[in-house]
């Protein structure tokens with residue numbers, strides 16, 4: 001299995017996703033600030049992976065703290081959480097992970113400091129294990145929704161590289177193929193950062209899964225030609241009403257799928273569901289640098305000084321979403337009710 005991120009005695013080790021697919025290089029973040037930089041610069045990316053990276057960053061910062069009492073450790077924790085919390089705003093998993101680490105700190109606060117530190121390291125490691133288990137459960141639920149054969153389109157990378165392993169949307173595809181379905185993946189290249197062509201294609205080919213990369217503007221034509229039977233994508237944040245924030249371009253894919261009568265599915269762990277955000281309108285959308293749009297592989301592809309927009313994510317309204325696949329089960333419209341029901345549900349195996 002691809003090791004997207006890993007806790008080591010020296011720090012947090014990441015596969016450097018900015019160097020794929022041509023170089024498989026691993027980098028070590030030795031301090032929580034280096035972990036924050038790895039998240040900001042997208043060495044590690046994808047909502048669930050960002051969440052666990054954040055937890056490990058917090059654990060690393062706490063482990064290296066020189067605080068001599070719990071109050072000093074608490075204030076250092078807040079500084080660490082603030083630095084990591086300011087890296088990327090859209091994926092709610094980041095804030096979920098920081099909150100979970102804070103709750104753990106609270107629960108352990110009567111213990112001696114070395115035990116608190118060890119407990120926080122264990123908690124972050126446990127989150128990695130749980131993430132993989134959640135993806136496998138999502139795979140089992142979602143595989144039933146996949147066609148028995150034909151093309152499945154995905155956008156961005158919601159695979160092993162976006163998680164701690166196996167993937168959400170790509171986990172569903174992996175499970176469907178594992179159950180004997182004959183699926184061919186169409187991977188949108190996903191401009192401007194190219195997570196589809198660089199990362200999704202790389203990890204699917206590593207697994208021997210039939211994959212075709214298309215430029216984003218080809219999806220409609222492929223659907224019209226009958227090459228796509230279903231769409232499955234991941235999510236960065238799912239609002240209480242089922243609106244879905246995901247990589248920029250997801251909304252266009254959902255609208256195209258509706259026009260062609262193709263089901264559009266979202267696969268995400270429960271840590272991506274944000275019942276405190278009522279609708280997609282309130283989801284903060286990260287704006288990234290103009291250079292990602294004006295330059296391609298280091299070469300300038302737009303005139304000097306041109307205006308650029310570069311929102312990293314868009315919101316797909318719930319009406320386009322055929323189902324939301326989580327480790328707790330599958331939610332369908334009306335999402336306000338179905339997501340609330342799953343909130344109370346035990347984690348289904």
Ligand code: MRU
Pocket residue numbers: 045046047048091155156157158159162163167168169195233234235236246247248312
């Ligand atoms: O900017 P990125 O690469 O972090 O965006 C990733 C996505 O939009 C993914 O689709 C999403 O995080 C789900 S990953 C399982």
